[in-house]
Amino acid sequence: MLRRYREGEIDLPQLRVWLxxxxxxxxxxxxxxxxxxxxxxSEAQSNGAIARLLPACIHCLGVGEPKAFASHQEYQQYTHRRDAAVANDILSEIPQPHFSSEGPDSAGAAMYCRCTHCGSIWAFVEPEKAESGSWNRII
Structure with a gap:
């Protein structure tokens, strides 16, 4: 049922009724x-819990483990792997999910992707000023 929610087949109130x-x-x-x-x-908190309960697949984890980038070089490596995953239809770019703005604010621009294999949604945040950027699974 968590997978059905992650894939948008049911909404959060329906998931809560089932739970x-x-x-x-x-x-x-x-x-x-x-x-x-x-x-x-909140929806963002529920999605965070689902992200921890449902594993990501080997395809989207091929970009890298979720993390804040430690250096500009690491950011470039993740960018290269993310771009390759999009080009190979492992990830597809999606508009910003309505619930993503509930999470922590970030100065950098974000790109959102959905794994075409497991349905996980990822946020790729560009480095900006003091922030190093990140690659995080939001559901």
Whole structure:
């Protein structure tokens, strides 16, 4: 069901209804903190919990592990791998998801991608001023 939500087949209220109906079964499999974020958190908090519960696939992780870039060289390496993944239809560029603005603000411009294999949504934030940029899975 989390995958159906990540792929946009159901919305957050529908997911919460299902989680409530399946609470006994889900409670045994989902850590309490993640459960609370899914049931009571904002959409961004719920998506963060889902990103931790559902693994990304080897295809989109080929760009690299989610992280803040440590150097300009690392940013360039991630840029090269991201561009190659887009060119090879592993990732597709998408418009900014409506829920992404709920997360931490960033000075750099962001590009959003969806993995064509697992449906994960990633944010590639360009370095700007004191910020080093990042590659993060938002759901």
């Amino acid at each position: 409530e109906a399946e609470s006994t079964r889900v409670d045994a499999q989902v850590p309490r903190g993640a459960w609370l974020k899914l049931m009571r958190g």
